[in-house]
Amino acid sequence: MTSPLPPRPHRRAVLALVALVLAACGGGEPRVEVGAAQASRPIAGSSQIVVTITNEGDGDDELLGGETPAALAVELHRTVIEDGQASMVQLDGLEVPAGGSVRFRPGDLHLMLVVPDETVVPGGTFDLTLRFDRSGEVTVPVEVVELLDLVEDAPDPEATAS
Numbered sequence: 144m145t146s147p148l149p150p151r152p153h154r155r156a157v158l159a160l161v162a163l164v165l166a167a168c169g170g171g172e173p174r175v176e177v178g179a180a181q182a183s184r185p186i187a188g189s190s191q192i193v194v195t196i197t198n199e200g201d202g203d204d205e206l207l208g209g210e211t212p213a214a215l216a217v218e219l220h221r222t223v224i225e226d227g228q229a230s231m232v233q234l235d236g237l238e239v240p241a242g243g244s245v246r247f248r249p250g251d252l253h254l255m256l257v258v259p260d261e262t263v264v265p266g267g268t269f270d271l272t273l274r275f276d277r278s279g280e281v282t283v284p285v286e287v288v289e290l291l292d293l294v295e296d297a298p299d300p301e302a303t304a305s
């Protein structure tokens with residue numbers, strides 16, 4: 144069976160060319176939206192934030208970091224498993240591609256509050272400011288819940304599939 148589509152390397156070249164043209168024209172504009180955010184009750188001096196960021200614009204953006212008055216720092220982490228051991232790697236930034244979304248949840252990409260203060264307790268809320276390369280700063284309220292409620296609200300599709 145023959146495919147009407149050109150072979151992959153060719154399509155990739157076309158995409159690269161389109162990207163180049165877009166870049167030359169300044170590209171499109173990102174339209175970043177931050178969904179409802181939740182943080183877990185702190186455990187051992189840290190708390191994970193579950194949130195989805197979408198970019199419905201036609202330009203890429205990049206999440207550069209975040210901050211909150213409720214913790215010493217907000218770090219961008221990815222959980223990696225090596226030799227059966229889970230560990231976290233800190234990222235400097237994360238692309239939020241045009242038309243795409245980025246999901247933070249336990250066990251994968253996550254935002255981590257370092258040394259949360261006494262306002263980070265279940266039932267409480269605090270402000271989280273996320274800093275984007277092109278969209279600037281976006282501040283959203285974060286609801287604090289028990290860790291189990293957090294996991295229930297953000298089920299891992301891969302975990303339930305196995």
Ligand SMILES: [Cu+2]
Pocket residue numbers: 220221231253254255
């Ligand atoms: Cu982490």
